């Protein structure tokens with residue numbers, strides 16, 4: 691993990707991320723840049739390791755930039771990066787008679 695990586699990106703091994711637009715006029719603070727985020731504007735919701743109670747509101751641009759840097763991996767991306775993942779997948783495929 692680089693020193694530049696934001697705190698938000700280091701707290702969870704993977705993130706569930708989806709688009710959001712709130713109808714209530716609240717203001718959040720983006721965990722990626724620390725700037726204010728009006729909830730009524732289109733933005734992103736980030737769930738650390740899928741935990742919906744711990745959701746964070748983030749600017750769409752900030753999420754896209756972090757993803758471009760290789761941060762905020764999805765569950766599938768995180769799993770693929772684990773040691774032995776290929777071997778495990780191969781084992782189950784062979785068990786089911788797949789190639």
Ligand SMILES: [Zn+2]
Pocket residue numbers: 720721722723724725748749752
């Ligand atoms: Zn931001």
